[in-house]
Every structure is written in C-alpha cells, then in structure tokens.
Amino acid sequence: MSTIWVRFVWLLLAITLFVSLPISLFYGLNWGLAAAIVCLLLLLCWHLLHLHQLMGWLLASLNSPVPRGRGVWEIAFAELHRRVRIRQGQQQSLSETLEHFRRAIQALPDGVIAFDRHHRIDWLNERAETHFALSAATDRGQALTNLIRHPDFVSYLDSGRYTEPLIYRGGRVDGLTLMLQIIPYGDDQNLLVSRDISQIERTETMRRDFIANVSHELKTPLTVVAGFSEMLADGDEIYGMAEIKNYLKLIREQTVRMQRLIEDLLVLSSLESGGPAPHEERVELEPMLRSILADAQALSAGQHVITLSIEAPSALAGYANELRSAFSNLAGNAVRYTPAGGSIEMLWRVHQGIGEFVVTDTGIGIGAQHLPRLTERFYRVDRSRSRETGGTGLGLAIVKHVLTRHHATLEIESTPGKGSRFAARFPGRCLLN
Known part of the structure; x- marks a missing residue:
C-alpha cells in the first residue's frame, strides 16, 4: 500500500505541474496558482467520490461486491477484492468442514446433545431426537431438565461426576434402555452421549434365561438318575426284580431325555453360531x-x-x-x-x-x-x-x-x-x- 500512495503523490505533483506551469508562463503566477488549486480541488472531489464508494461498501452486507475504481483506487479496490476472495474461500472451506462434521455426527449410531453450563441445548443429532423424543427445530435452547425429567437423569446431571455412565430406563420412549454419559469440553460446554443398549439387555436376559432353563431341565432327570442309582447301589438285594426293572426303566427314560436335550442344544448352537453352512x-x-x-x-x-x-x-x-x-x-x-x-x-x-x-x-x-x-x-x-x-x-x-x-x-x-x-x-x- 505504501507503493500505491507514493505513486499517488508523484501523480498528483505531475498533474499540478502539468496544468499550472503553462498557465503561469502565459498568464502569470497568480493564474498558475489558481489553476493548481482548482486541480487539487477536482482531485480531492474525485478521491472523495471513491472514498464514498468505499464507505458504502464497508457499511453494506458482507456479500456486496467490491466497487470499481480508477487510477490508484483501482489498485486499492483490486487488493480489497483479492482479500475478499481469500476470505470467502476460507469461509467456504470452513463451512464445508463444518458440514462434514455435522454429517459425521448425524451418522453416528449414538445420540449426541451439546449443551451449555445452564443445561440449555445448543445442538442435537437425529439419533438423540429418537432416543429422547425431542425435536431439534423446537427444543434447541430449552433446558435439558425441562425435557428429560427422570429423577435418575436429573441427579446424574447435577452430580457433576461423569466418570461412570448412567443406565437410563423408563424414558419418553417405551421399551428403550439407554446408556448415557456426559463429556465436558471447551468452556463450560458438555456433550450428552446416548447409546441404545436395549438389544444388549435383551440378549443378556436371554442368556441368563437360557442358562437357568438348561440348568432346570437337566436338574430333574439328573436327580432321578442319581436317586435311583444310589438306591440300587446301596442295596439292590432288598428290591425285587420287578422294582429293579422299573427303576432301570426310569433311569433309561431320564437318560434319553437328557441325551435328547443335549443333542438339541448342539444342533441349535450349530445353527446360531453363524459358521459356514454345509454343502448344499x-x-x-x-x-x-x-x-x-x-x-x-x-x-x-x-x-x-x-x-x-x-x-x-x-x-x-x-x-x-x-x-x-x-x-x-x-x-x-x-x-x-x-x-x-x-x-x-x-x-x-x-x-x-x-x-x-x-x-x-x-x-x-x-x-x-x-x-x-x-x-x-x-x-x-x-x-x-x-x-x-x-x-x-x-x-x-x-x-x-x-x-x-x-x-x-x-x-x-x-x-x-x-x-x-x-x-x-x-x-x-x-x-x-
């Protein structure tokens, strides 16, 4: 910019001398000085006009085009235009990065809610809307505790101890079990991350039920087999042949029952294992x-x-x-x-x-x-x-x-x-x- 203004000063001196010197030689010094003053006033008006354009652009919206100028103002406006293009490129890049980030957050399988130190919602993704029956359009700016009023969640939020997650049941969506964790970040900012563990809970319940059922189904025949075997081992001479045959029949029936159960368990385990299928x-x-x-x-x-x-x-x-x-x-x-x-x-x-x-x-x-x-x-x-x-x-x-x-x-x-x-x-x- 210093080079531009040096060129402007030299141009101003050249124009003044070019106009005033001939007039001074032909009409006298006074007329030459008057001509120089008039030139300077015209140049001043010309620069004031460009300055007015510059001020109008500065006060206009950010998307307004840079005005066009003449002479040194053309150079100055060109430099401003270059800087505007650079800034627009940076803003575009930042907007694209932010949009990619928002899409990534939306694609997460977990719900994410960003909120401030007053527990007001700044932003939430679609998964969080589903988990808590919220709406980003209407609930942004609302306090979390006004929307999620479960006592366990309110206590967890107010405790300030977020090292362990909270298992959240009985929320606004029936049949949904969530694992919640609050992650502080930035200046008094927080993220509430929610993960749907309903299927994991159901699977764990099925596992416990399966073990309990297998144990129960095996217990009865094992009790029968063990009881009659012990009776016969302690003294088979006190039982008649008909009794012994009946006891052995019961032992065999319960053994077959256990064998059938184990075979079915093996078949079912093979089918559920997800291993390679046999040759079709x-x-x-x-x-x-x-x-x-x-x-x-x-x-x-x-x-x-x-x-x-x-x-x-x-x-x-x-x-x-x-x-x-x-x-x-x-x-x-x-x-x-x-x-x-x-x-x-x-x-x-x-x-x-x-x-x-x-x-x-x-x-x-x-x-x-x-x-x-x-x-x-x-x-x-x-x-x-x-x-x-x-x-x-x-x-x-x-x-x-x-x-x-x-x-x-x-x-x-x-x-x-x-x-x-x-x-x-x-x-x-x-x-x-």
Missing part, C-alpha cells in the same frame, strides 16, 4: 417324509391316526440333516401335544410356486397370546405337560433357524381345544425339478 445338496422329500412318518407312528405307539400326503414329487435345494430335524420336530410336537385318539395329517404340496410342508393336528391347541413366542428357546405354553411328553422346549427354535437358513418361513395357526396347523413355506428358488 439336492434333498429328495418323499423318502425323507416317509421316514418321518414312520418315526411319528413309533412315537405315537398306535394312539393316533397319522397320515401323509405328497401331492407332487419334489426336491429342495438345501441341507438334508437340517431339513429332517425341522420336519421331525414339527411332526413330533404334533404327536406329543395331541391326546390319544386324535389325528395328525402331514402334507407336502406346491401351491402357486411355493413349496409347503404342513402338519395339522387335533391337539390341545395354543392360545393366541403364546403364538409370537413359540419359537423362543425353552418357551412352553404348559411346562408341566411338556415334561410329561418329553419335550425339550428347543424344537420350534430349531425349526425357525433351519427355515431361516433355507429362506423359508413358519406360519402357525391354532385354536385352543381344537388343534394347530404348522406350515413351513419354501420360496420357488428352493424348489428343484
């Missing part, structure tokens, strides 16, 4: 279903009328052992939960491009409130009856996993006292000619 093969259904019919008739011991209909010879692309396990469980459950004298119908058909294995019985039926939970491990409608029939409580869980691996679904219809209908439905891509 062509599974011919007719010989498999006739074998399952024979097993069901053996389990029934002549107490039920069991029929099998195969409307169309067919084969599935899948895993034979898993399909046999699923179909056997459906047939076996029908036998176990149908009173003596009832009937069980098994059917394979292809209808509208969908393959269906249907098991219909005239059994005790199931209440509608139980249907959504039937495929849970160890879920039983009537626990005492399940023990009487020798069920492990894992059959339908196995069926569900097998069908899922085969892209199939299980449909259940049942009426208490009238019977049930279980249908395994396979999409057309699983059917083979």
Whole structure:
C-alpha cells in the first residue's frame, strides 16, 4: 500500500505541474496558482467520490461486491477484492468442514446433545431426537431438565461426576434402555452421549434365561438318575426284580431325555453360531417324509391316526440333516401335544410356486397370546405337560433357524381345544425339478 500512495503523490505533483506551469508562463503566477488549486480541488472531489464508494461498501452486507475504481483506487479496490476472495474461500472451506462434521455426527449410531453450563441445548443429532423424543427445530435452547425429567437423569446431571455412565430406563420412549454419559469440553460446554443398549439387555436376559432353563431341565432327570442309582447301589438285594426293572426303566427314560436335550442344544448352537453352512445338496422329500412318518407312528405307539400326503414329487435345494430335524420336530410336537385318539395329517404340496410342508393336528391347541413366542428357546405354553411328553422346549427354535437358513418361513395357526396347523413355506428358488 505504501507503493500505491507514493505513486499517488508523484501523480498528483505531475498533474499540478502539468496544468499550472503553462498557465503561469502565459498568464502569470497568480493564474498558475489558481489553476493548481482548482486541480487539487477536482482531485480531492474525485478521491472523495471513491472514498464514498468505499464507505458504502464497508457499511453494506458482507456479500456486496467490491466497487470499481480508477487510477490508484483501482489498485486499492483490486487488493480489497483479492482479500475478499481469500476470505470467502476460507469461509467456504470452513463451512464445508463444518458440514462434514455435522454429517459425521448425524451418522453416528449414538445420540449426541451439546449443551451449555445452564443445561440449555445448543445442538442435537437425529439419533438423540429418537432416543429422547425431542425435536431439534423446537427444543434447541430449552433446558435439558425441562425435557428429560427422570429423577435418575436429573441427579446424574447435577452430580457433576461423569466418570461412570448412567443406565437410563423408563424414558419418553417405551421399551428403550439407554446408556448415557456426559463429556465436558471447551468452556463450560458438555456433550450428552446416548447409546441404545436395549438389544444388549435383551440378549443378556436371554442368556441368563437360557442358562437357568438348561440348568432346570437337566436338574430333574439328573436327580432321578442319581436317586435311583444310589438306591440300587446301596442295596439292590432288598428290591425285587420287578422294582429293579422299573427303576432301570426310569433311569433309561431320564437318560434319553437328557441325551435328547443335549443333542438339541448342539444342533441349535450349530445353527446360531453363524459358521459356514454345509454343502448344499439336492434333498429328495418323499423318502425323507416317509421316514418321518414312520418315526411319528413309533412315537405315537398306535394312539393316533397319522397320515401323509405328497401331492407332487419334489426336491429342495438345501441341507438334508437340517431339513429332517425341522420336519421331525414339527411332526413330533404334533404327536406329543395331541391326546390319544386324535389325528395328525402331514402334507407336502406346491401351491402357486411355493413349496409347503404342513402338519395339522387335533391337539390341545395354543392360545393366541403364546403364538409370537413359540419359537423362543425353552418357551412352553404348559411346562408341566411338556415334561410329561418329553419335550425339550428347543424344537420350534430349531425349526425357525433351519427355515431361516433355507429362506423359508413358519406360519402357525391354532385354536385352543381344537388343534394347530404348522406350515413351513419354501420360496420357488428352493424348489428343484
């Protein structure tokens, strides 16, 4: 800028001399001085005009264009224009960085709420809106304690001790369990980070229930086996042959029950492990279903009328052992939960491009409130009856996993006292000619 003003001074002197010197030579010194003064006044007005443009630009909005000038003012305005471009570029870069940061925060699987020392919300992402039923449009600037009034949260917020997270239940969203932690940053600024741990809690509850159920299911037969074994070991001479045979029969029954439970646990563990699936093969259904019919008739011991209909010879692309396990469980459950004298119908058909294995019985039926939970491990409608029939409580869980691996679904219809209908439905891509 100093170079510009040196050039301006030299230009001013040159113009003054160029105008006043000839006038002084022809008309005298007084006229020359008057001409010089007039030139200086004109130059002053010219500069005042540019200065007025500069002041107008400074007072205008930040997006106003830099005015154009002449002479030294053109150089000055060009320099201002260059600086404006640099600043706009910096602002654009900063805006893009801020926008990337906001998008990253929005993409986080956790909720984030920024708030000040007065607990007023500065900003929150969409996940936090979902976790706390808030709205960034209307709740920004509101106090957190006015929106999240749970006593545990208010105590945690006021305590100032944020090294340990808070497990937050019973909030504004039903069925949601959150892990909350406050992270101080900057000058009296804080972040409230929320993580949805509902599924983790459900999984942990299922794990505890699973261990409790396995322990309970094994305890009864083990007690029977241990008790009768101890009786026989202490003195089998005091028991008659008929008693001994009866005790050995009970021991064998309970041993088979434990063996069946362990086998089902191993099958279910294999299905749930997410390991590589066995080699897919062509599974011919007719010989498999006739074998399952024979097993069901053996389990029934002549107490039920069991029929099998195969409307169309067919084969599935899948895993034979898993399909046999699923179909056997459906047939076996029908036998176990149908009173003596009832009937069980098994059917394979292809209808509208969908393959269906249907098991219909005239059994005790199931209440509608139980249907959504039937495929849970160890879920039983009537626990005492399940023990009487020798069920492990894992059959339908196995069926569900097998069908899922085969892209199939299980449909259940049942009426208490009238019977049930279980249908395994396979999409057309699983059917083979």
